Amino acid sequence: MLALWPVLAVLFLLNLVCVNAFQFYSPEGFALVRRILLSALPTFEPHTYQMDGVCKVLDKIDLVAVTPTGSGKTGFFFLTIIVMISIAANPSLCLGVTFPKDPAIVVVCPTNSIEQQLEENMAKLGITALMINAESVASARLQKEDLWVKARQGISMLILGPEQLISKGFQDLLKHEAFFDRVCALGVDEIHLLVMWGLAFRKAFSQIGFMRPRFRPGIPMIGLTATLLDDTKVADAVFNMLGVNRGEFYFIRRSNARHDIQLLFRTLYSGIDGLYFPELAWVVKTNDKTIIFGMTISLVFRIKIYLGSLLSPGVNRDLRIRTYHSINWPEENLETLALFRSDPQCQILVATNGLAQGNDIPVVKTVIQVGEPESAEMFVQKPGRARPGVSNPRAIFYISAIRRAKALKIISQSDAENAVDAKKDGAVAMDRSVAEIISARCKPFIQDQLYGNPATDSPCLCHTCRAAPPTPRPIHCCCSGCLPEASEEVYMPAPKQKKAPSDIPQGQRLTKEMKQVGTSRLEEFRLSIWFEASDVDTGLIPITEFLPDITLPGTNLLVIYRRP
Structure with missing residues (x-):
């Protein structure tokens, strides 16, 4: 029996540590996170729902947040990494919780403009962010700079386009031990596009769900959108492609109605x-x-x-x-x-x-x-x-x-x-x-x-x-269905005039076959113009803009038809 005492003592201490492990999603955790954020961003106060989500992520729980457009969804990304950076730099802020010395979050965005905007906004907040997409890689290459090497250290937020997830540069980056060890969270913006675009024309979106297993176990995922339909099949498809399981993540759903619009x-x-x-x-x-x-x-x-x-x-x-x-x-x-x-x-x-x-x-x-x-x-x-x-x-x-x-x-x-x-x-x-x-x-x-x-x-x-609270739901709806418009902007076409009878004798009118031949010749003419045009000046202009389809019927097809 005496021989079991050391084992029992260790088990007791382990249980004590587990019971007393710090929880960010608690009154103490909220107070700590608020102090850290106030110190880092003195003029910025997070929304209550942002605090909820960030504290859950810091507890290594996945987050899916549905909030209206313009509500500060990207705050879930940068508020999380700010807290991680602060605790990594000063472990005494939260004893018992550790983050790597140079923590980072990897964020996937659907479009170049969103990536560019996020990188610029992070710079304003003092967060070192790096955007990597096809254009930025090509531009850096001209300057003899390798963005994937730059991302290995000193970058707190790595912003990627979906196509980069299957690139050799990203694969090599994951093999870099220092980078691999410092990634503490993953994020995906506009997650509704996983189904909308991922199953249609941007197959790279389907790779996002495979991104997570390539990182260390236990890294939380943050998925954001304003438009996740209340349809189980659609939502489950999004969750599956995101790599999270229903019931195992913290779900924030606020009304996406913008009553000010x-x-x-x-x-x-x-x-x-x-x-x-x-x-x-x-x-x-x-x-x-x-x-x-x-x-x-x-x-x-x-x-x-x-x-x-x-x-x-x-x-x-x-x-x-x-x-x-x-x-x-x-x-x-x-x-x-x-x-x-x-x-x-x-x-x-x-x-x-x-x-x-x-x-x-x-x-x-x-x-x-x-x-x-x-x-x-x-x-x-x-x-x-x-x-x-x-x-x-x-x-x-x-x-x-x-x-x-x-x-x-x-x-x-x-x-x-x-x-x-x-x-x-x-x-x-x-x-x-x-x-x-x-x-x-x-x-x-x-x-x-x-x-x-x-x-x-x-x-x-x-x-x-x-x-300045958000615009509340109005007592009387002002959409055009509930309140019909009486505006000068509303266009009403002039009544159609009765078409005058043709003064061309029946036997001299174009037949259907003649119209087809005339139209075909015009299309050939359009193609010849397009081929002869300068690639430098008009190389990106669609062929239909040289002679739009709508103008073809208005051309004198009889003259075209009778040409030798």
């Missing part, structure tokens, strides 16, 4: 493949910072040309109206964002979906979508580009009568019936959740249903929210 749905009368968009003519008559989203680069280009044609002579069109899309050089897109933020003359930004995620542009007042939102996530993300604090922000969706009718039909049928219809008509597919949004009278109500938004959020006790 007015949601307006207007009718799109112009053809989305056309050259004229009189519904948007009012935009150039205001001075409001406005983002206009188009579903394709071609549409973005045509909207810019149309709005530019409305400007007065002498106005710098290329400054007043800018574009943001993947054909632009990355440097040009970054320059556009900088101009849009700081130059009052740069008023309108026409963009594709690459700008819909996470970009913080505090001056945006109006967001416009030409066509229906591509998904329920985009219905929330795009209006979210209008930032809190702007006076009377709004989001306007222009949707054609045909697509509205399509939405009504979709919600009246089963998924099987809709699948059959989709094969028959060949039109652009529409998700059921999008159809429900278009058809719903009250847009905020359907948003609450789709996302499981709580009726009320637990109040944030930080000084900022107490002094």
Whole structure:
């Protein structure tokens, strides 16, 4: 029996240590984290829900946070690493808790602009961050600098594009023992894109779930978004691709409704493949910072040309109206964002979906979508580009009568019936959740249903929210479904005039076959122009912009047809 005493004593001490192990998610832990953050960021006070999440992560518990656009989601990343750096530098702050001497967090972001913005914001906070994507690697190579070597030490936040997870540089970095040992947390921004993009056109997103096993066991994962649908299948797919298990992580879900933004749905009368968009003519008559989203680069280009044609002579069109899309050089897109933020003359930004995620542009007042939102996530993300604090922000969706009718039909049928219809008509597919949004009278109500938004959020006790609390749910909804518009901006086309009968005798009119031949010759002519054009000046311009399809029917096909 006496021989067992040493063993029992060790077990008792181990149990005592486990019982008394410091917990950050406790009154003492909250107080400690608050003191550390106040010392590091004297003018910054974290939101209460940020404190909740950060303390859980410090206890090595995974975090998934769903909070509205503009609510400071990236704070979960930098607040966590600030606490880790402080305790690593001064272990006496929290006896019994240790972090590596040079702790780091690895964050994956979906777009270059978000990566660039995060790196710049970290620099302002005094956090050493490094962005690595295809463009930054190529740029550094020209300077004979290896970013992967630079990331080994002294970098507190490593910001990666998804494609870098399968790069040789990242694989070699993980083999570097000093870097491997100092990574203390992993983060993924805009996790809803894991399914939206990862299963479609950006397969690298599917690698994020495999990232975690390549690091030390027990490293917590932080996943952030404003748009995680309240659908078990969708949520579980996101969790699976993120590498976390339901019930094993701390889940923060706050309402993603932005009650400060007015949601307006207007009718799109112009053809989305056309050259004229009189519904948007009012935009150039205001001075409001406005983002206009188009579903394709071609549409973005045509909207810019149309709005530019409305400007007065002498106005710098290329400054007043800018574009943001993947054909632009990355440097040009970054320059556009900088101009849009700081130059009052740069008023309108026409963009594709690459700008819909996470970009913080505090001056945006109006967001416009030409066509229906591509998904329920985009219905929330795009209006979210209008930032809190702007006076009377709004989001306007222009949707054609045909697509509205399509939405009504979709919600009246089963998924099987809709699948059959989709094969028959060949039109652009529409998700059921999008159809429900278009058809719903009250847009905020359907948003609450789709996302499981709580009726009320637990109040944030930080000084900022107490002094200027977020806009509460209004007693009377002001969306266009609940409060129809009476605005001069709403475009109404002139009544169609009855088409005058043709004065060309029946026997002299073009036949269907003649039209096909004439159109074919025009297409050949367009191709020849495109081939002969300068690669330097027009190499990135789509062929359809040389002679748009919409202009072909208006050409004198009879002359074209009769050419030898």
